[in-house]
Amino acid sequence: MSIPIAAPEPLAQGTLRVTPIGGLGEIGRNMTTFEFDGKILIVDCGVLFPEEHQPGVDLILPDFEPIKSRLDDIVGVVLTHGHEDHIGAVPYLLRLKNDIPLIGSGLTLALVEAKLKEHRIKPYTLTVVEGQKEQVGPFDLEFIAVNHSIPDAMAVAIRTPAGLALATGDFKMDQLPLDGRITDLRSFARLGEEGVDLFLVDSTNADVPGFTPTERSIGPVLDQVIAKSQRRVIVASFSSHVHRVQQVIDAAHANGRRVAFLGRSMVRNMTIAQQLGYLTVPDNTLIDYKKARDLPDDKIVYMSTGSQGEPMAVLSRMANLDHAIEPGEGDTIILASSLIPGNENAVYRVIDGLTRLGANVVHKANARVHVSGHAAAGELLYCYNILKPKNVLPVHGEYRHLMANAKLAQDTGIPEERTIIGGNGTIIDLRDGEATIAGQLDIGFVYVDGSTVGGVTDADLKDRRILGEEGFVSIIVVVDSSTGRIISGPEIHARGVAEDDSVFDDVTPKIIAALKEAAGNGVRDNHALSQIIRRTIGRWVNQKLRRRPMIVPLVIEA
């Protein structure tokens, strides 16, 4: 199912227009706009990480095109929590207009602020909220605590005269969270009694049956593994997972070990979390990693980044003996993290490298050292039943996740026509408790590559894929512009094709013959001559080598 591109009717008075800009049909770059009475509220503004068919790309941004001409109408950006897929694109949005107000919880905005400083964006406007109401333009906002794999996450209820919308952000329903801050089902119940007209709900784990185990179940496993270890322990996890790090610190402390943070983002985030009181560290526990090397091996736990096998992160560099800490015989490495699809080979290469160095590697596949941050099917059913929303828009997920989530809604009695499967750019109008699809925007991918934002296009990525699979052959000929006579060349150079350019010796006379024939026929046009070269060598390479490298002919007139 894909909705054909169609411009919507102008927004009628009294209607709320909801447009997911990113995060539908993908895991990442979450962003939704809410428009009422000429004003726009944005919920989340995250990045998407590229897959292997988007080579060389650093980040993918939401397509800001639909709001670029409306920047002055934006009354605020609500950030539900501090993960990259919800806040990562904020600096790029603020490059367009730096005084758009940012609204979120304390930890979320502290992480956003660190990001704005790195991007040298100022001034900026922050509004810290926590479980309170806030009027932002025509939007009456209420913030509701939810539990997730980062502290201080919130859902947001958005009231306008058109009705009540509730966006969960990312969440799960751990009933025994480390910080005691559960997803506030009482508020969900209250909102349900008031009447939720549109429920935007996290779909990431909608196809996972049952319930996500409690984060607390990991603590004893960490404790046991650390207790058994005779030498150094290195734990890798996400640098924003404050509760996971808390459990590592607690287990280290219980076993008489100190903790050193490794990796720029781990150090930065944990400093922020500690300053704001989200991370509790017993006295005399933290130690700088440079000093940690003087401790006996059984007195230290390193807490590091790199759990996804990222080649430049600490753990990969350790596995390659390219880091000051060199793992060895008897060390224990714990990957206390998920394995994000697409990263398997990279992660297994790191595990193999560490094993080869003599380390014992503990990971998700051989011990309970990770639980997910997202509500599984069983938890989502609780939400549907307590809220009984009139309309449901599954968000945050690939298509199969959105479909699975819609089916759960239908299982609780919500009619199929009230569960909306949309994509990025699907425009949903809410009025009198009725949500209808009012149009479909054309939403693209905006690639960040180096310092370039949007300068690298899908056509460039297609070129990169061809170059990366097949390499290229360039053929340069200098011709006399009046006679068409070859002055110099053809010079043939290839990269990524063959060990030695002499493989092309056979085709050179063919190119010369083809160009002479063309010259004899009076062909002088550079483009036409280039095409003749392309065809001649292209056909030869396909037949002789059975390959299809990029052919780059260049005819220079002199």
Place this chain on the structure above:
Amino acid sequence: MSIPIAAPEPLAQGTLRVTPIGGLGEIGRNMTTFEFDGKILIVDCGVLFPEEHQPGVDLILPDFEPIKSRLDDIVGVVLTHGHEDHIGAVPYLLRLKNDIPLIGSGLTLALVEAKLKEHRIKPYTLTVVEGQKEQVGPFDLEFIAVNHSIPDAMAVAIRTPAGLALATGDFKMDQLPLDGRITDLRSFARLGEEGVDLFLVDSTNADVPGFTPTERSIGPVLDQVIAKSQRRVIVASFSSHVHRVQQVIDAAHANGRRVAFLGRSMVRNMTIAQQLGYLTVPDNTLIDYKKARDLPDDKIVYMSTGSQGEPMAVLSRMANLDHAIEPGEGDTIILASSLIPGNENAVYRVIDGLTRLGANVVHKANARVHVSGHAAAGELLYCYNILKPKNVLPVHGEYRHLMANAKLAQDTGIPEERTIIGGNGTIIDLRDGEATIAGQLDIGFVYVDGSTVGGVTDADLKDRRILGEEGFVSIIVVVDSSTGRIISGPEIHARGVAEDDSVFDDVTPKIIAALKEAAGNGVRDNHALSQIIRRTIGRWVNQKLRRRPMIVPLVIEA
């Protein structure tokens, strides 16, 4: 641990020299040589499939370098079973010498023969064996039935005066296999009593605790899913998995449906399996897929390739509506297969595409529709205990699998110094029941790309990785060879770098200035001028775009 390259001593009389050429530290291209008394026996000769850091490569072969000068000494190649990672490189070996005798079971050699015909290799020499003894040169061979995810798999016992070696090939210990052909533990017991001096054992699942469930457990699930389906059913699996296909045929037949094979390798392999009696098809069950389209939707099961998301295979093409069979609302797709690490994104893209078309996708993550073909830790313990081998060489696996397997051996009481962790090219000499590492060969990767074997090198792959991540910028300048004056250019062309070459307008004057300065200083050498261009534009691109494309300068004299 890696063993430094070291040439071995010449092979002493009465010693068996065992050299794994491929399959250690990797999953694939399994191949081991056994040398005794000047003669060489090869066990298996498979291919490895490339990972994402080997872009554009079709296949990776074992490095035949160590045997290239010894072709006349090879007395035979034993093929333990018909999977690509054990037979796929046979045609490439036979290109070196086509009359090397091939020894294997009926199905294995039938699959090899199909391959040799495709490669137009003839004549060739086949010896079909099954649970019998065979003298091949100085090697006294005994073939032992093992159970695996393809019928007719065998282990091979190799007796020489130096001792008894047993190579399992790939195997598991399903106690209720579909064809009743269990791994022959009685023979293992007998060999154990005789005394196994060296045990070469499949490590693929050594790090998986417990026991692989029986293939038989999948049948009822398939039956249930097909019974519930109101419309078409499409099952994807490996084209060599005869028993999986058998169960699909049985479930289809039980539900009054006919079966059509889709995909070239599926059709070919199942034709061979049926002809040789490995696949039993009830009368009037198979139907050509073109005719199947005339059947009612609830009367057909398509059995297809493409379970790993391979872009050119049937299932991917169906998901892209690029196949004669177009899945739609209410159809059921079953992925009755494993998910090989590295293929996750491709497979999930196919699942998403099919879901989007309205199909219900059943796969490993939501139903028991796959079991592994390899012995898990529990099964391996049985083998060690019944064989009590003197020396163990874990094979077929990444380093972590080899390590896990060695630890299992040690758990059953085999001393650590008798469990050998080797790599490709590790030379192991067996004499008087003692196995020792005698040397280490330098083993490379041999890439097949198009019609080229070995012509694409690691340097080419490095170029491809740079090109694929960053693209390239080529700069062509035509200069007067005597004065150094620029006659034409610089012409700058880039691919995969930026939407528009005009981004380089700023750097053109810098290049001209640099070349003029060089000309003024009397620099005439093409290479030196190229380096000046490379530095000038390279520095500019790094600073301006924060990227590192391949820079390809070319100075032409005219």
